[in-house]
């Protein structure tokens with residue numbers, strides 16, 4: 284039971300998990316725009332760090348506040364926000380580098396030429412993004428550059444006087460400068476009233492298509508979502524999110540709030556609060572349906588501090604927590620959406636745990652499923668059950684193949700490891716469902732084949748030197764190469780069924796180990812080598828096979844490619860072994 288503490292007074296019990304805990308299980312960023320001048324207010328800092336896993340400066344990183352003089356930067360507030368994030372294990376998102384608003388006087392009244400403005404903007408972006416490289420994971424590089432009819436906004440950075448580039452050229456340039464300053468940062472184009480499919484979102488979509496096609500470093504589109512009680516069609520919004528994520532781009536909801544009519548004390552009616560709650564629920568639920576919708580951020584988080592009343596007199600109560608930091612219906616509905624949304628998982632995320640190759644699967648294959656959007660916030664390694672087998676459910680997670688739960692080695696939101704049940708043998712395809720806390724993903728259809736061998740590599744990249752042992756169980760490497768005539772052991776998964784049949788998830792310790800039904804062929808450096816054994820071994824889960832190979836006399840020296848074939852299926856290329 285979590286207790287909400289305001290001003291040191293135990294006020295009300297907060298039911299269930301915090302929004303942050305739930306968001307962490309979704310692998311999604313749940314953020315809030317913040318003003319560091321409130322950090323000293325305990326209730327503000329506590330609620331922020333308890334309920335959110337991301338912060339973004341409401342104003343501190345904008346051009347004017349952070350660059351008040353031509354050669355003067357003021358990083359105090361921005362630094363305080365990044366420090367708060369680091370102190371509370373939160374992510375920091377930057378806002379914004381190129382915008383028509385909050386530009387300093389020295390810039391707007393400086394009479395600079397486009398060429399001068401170009402170098403000023405480059406220097407600004409390099410300085411600000413460079414300063415927070417590795418600490419700010421994403422940026423709104425350009426904000427609000429389009430008009431409602433889809434034309435480009437005429438303003439300082441575009442054409443008044445602009446930096447001398449036509450069309451979306453100045454936007455592209457800003458992205459290239461930001462990418463150069465921090466190649467790891469995710470770069471977003473951010474705008475309002477472009478949530479549904481309309482002329483403005485069409486123009487943004489066309490720009491995104493063009494940027495993607497020409498390799499401009501755009502990673503996603505930010506949708507502000509400043510709503511009243513009529514948001515516009517959710518279906519159209521979802522179609523917009525779908526078309527953008529289908530481009531391989533992320534969507535982040537960046538400035539969500541729902542302004543309500545309020546009385547003179549800033550209080551909204553319970554009917555309006557209920558409508559607001561439904562909107563928050565629907566937006567979060569919609570985002571959870573798309574693995575590439577990676578953040579939901581509110582513009583502020585308590586009605587105590589919000590831009591709405593000052594900008595829209597008679598409106599307010601727009602955020603999940605009220606002005607006493609108490610959860611509103613909107614808070615509960617966000618919680619509910621995070622608790623009830625079905626996980627999203629896709630067959631593209633399913634790969635052989637050794638080769639990291641996707642596609643068809645084989646019975647007994649150890650696979651990794653990447654990208655499932657709901658799961659334990661931290662990595663949960665499974666423990667063997669009473670019969671010494673890997674359990675078919677762990678940490679409330681299951682991966683089902685035609686309804687059969689697979690032995691699960693570990694589980695975390697975004698990555699699970701499982702052994703494909705041998706029961707799929709002989710099928711041509713299987714329906715896979717990912718399940719967490721009883722919520723199941725849509726079924727994924729994946730083809731089934733007899734074998735898809737993958738050889739475990741030393742650095743678990745699937746490439747380079749294999750995890751190969753010599754006869755004395757020493758790792759073969761450049762410094763400890765193997766020799767012609769040596770017997771070496773490599774480890775594969777995806778070798779197919781065994782003979783006799785293997786029970787799912789069994790960890791072999793003693794006695795006889797089931798051999799692979801089809802003996803693999805191994806070539807090293809293009810030379811066939813004789814396979815002495817292929818099957819289970821002590822400590823290996825069924826599905827992972829040890830393959831003992833005698834290195835043929837003709838195998839050349841140096842780092843040699845190793846290929847393991849089972850029937851017509853061959854292992855991943857670029858897996859090697861060192862020979863002297």
Ligand code: G3I
Pocket residue numbers: 341342384385426475507538590
């Ligand atoms: O910092 C000065 C202070 O020194 C001065 O005494 C005071 C009085 O004028 O103004 C303070 O600056 C204000 C600033 O907020 C910081 O509080 C600006 O006047 C005021 O215009 C500015 O408002 C911000 C607004 O952007 C600027 O357009 C809002 O707080 C902020 O919520 C809002 O955020 C924008 C996003 O960046 C982009 N999308 C829309 C969103 C809402 O407009």
